[in-house]
Amino acid sequence: MITLLSSVRRSLGLGRSERGQVLVLAAASMVAVLGLAALAIDGGFFAHANRDAQNDADAMALVGVRELPTPADATTEALNWGGLNDVASGEVQSIAFDTNCDGGSETNTITVRLERTQETFLARVFGINDGAVGVCAAAKIGEAVGGDELLPFGFHYEQPYYPNPNPDGVCYFHDTPVATPPVEHADLWYIAPMGDPDEAECLVKIPSPSDSWTGGNSGPLRYDEGGPSSNLDGDCNPGSSGASEYEENIEEGSECYYGEGDAITPKPGNMKGPTCAAMDERIGTNTDSIEDVFGSLNPVTGFWGPVDTASPRYGLMPVVTVSGSGSSADVTLEHFITVYIKDHCQSAACGGNGSNPACVVIVPVKSQILEAGVDFAGGSGSLDDATILTIKLID
Secondary structure, eight states, rough: OOHHHHHHHHHHHHOHHHHHHHHOOOOOOOHHEEEEEEHHHHHHHHHHHHHHHHHHHHHHHHHHHHTTOOOHHHHHHHHHHHTTTOOOOOGGGEEEEEETTOOOOOEEEEEEEEEEEESSSSSGGGOOEEEEEEEEEEEEEEEEEEEOOOOOOOOESSOTTSSOTTTOOBOOOOOOSSSOOOOOTTTOOOSSSOOOOOGGOOEEOOOOOOOOOTTTTTBBBBOSSSSOSSSTTTTTTOOBOOOHHHHHHHHOOSSEEEETTOOEBBBBOOOOHHHHHHHHHHHHOOOOOHHHHHOEOOOTTTEOOOOOTTTTTTTEEEEEEEEEEGGGOEEEEEEEEEEEEEEEESSSSOSSSSSSSOOOEEEEEEEEETTTTTTTTTTTTOSSSSSSEEEEEEO
């Protein structure tokens, strides 16, 4: 056998030194193969660890950002979520505010940085036992460009009868809270809390056939009928129309999203019957008080909360400006307001609408709700007076 092997070596022309070179090349090839395998296998482990860490950072940022503009509360909520979902305290490198992951200035933002250790498998052959993956997530909260589930009523932006008095207590908005209103605005319905919100109830008048949408009137708005030309979701097209859609909007709110600057068509005509029927269906025997729905006033932020948006007496309404009258009136959405639905239809509180009064009695309440994922209004991200807020990951 030895003689045979020697003969093979001679026939291949391999001397002793050349045989050594082959062994070196074979060993080098094996190292390269192991390196590629380590890159593939351990690289997969690291990619998986990076995804998990990024998901955790994203979630912590989205949970924390809801508590802004109070950084201490935002930090607590972010860390609580991390602790409940197996994020080790040592993995949290930093939680910062008003900055993005690139270090740039960004208001109303929380930035979470995590670093996670990942053990290796094949790379141990090369003396590499573990490595670190670092991730960053930044989430922002701000004013939302719009929302859905709107009540189909208009809340006036200005005193509709000005400079004359407001004889019927028709709802209108004034966003400059003052201790003593000017004489011409003595009956303003302030959105900013100035004591008991029950003192600020006002009326949405429901028109009879002889009434129309004018600067001194109010009433129904036409949502979700055959694909509105002005709404945030151009694909939203419930496809129904008439009183049935209007009643559905009262009972459940609009299906489509509407935003600031949208022009909405009014719904003229005799809407008393549909309004009363739908409001009866919505309120039923519910007895929620304004405190049940909107909690209590936060003296620091000036907002009421927390808000029970599931209560049938909670409502989200557009604040509108009106020009023209009747079915040709131009009703433009300016912004939004949360309201407590106190009463409706032919109660003693309803009046000033001809011989057959019908209305919805509401109390404007300064509060904030969340429409996660909607775009920011004008990119400002302001929290000062926003009713509808949105949160988004920006990094």
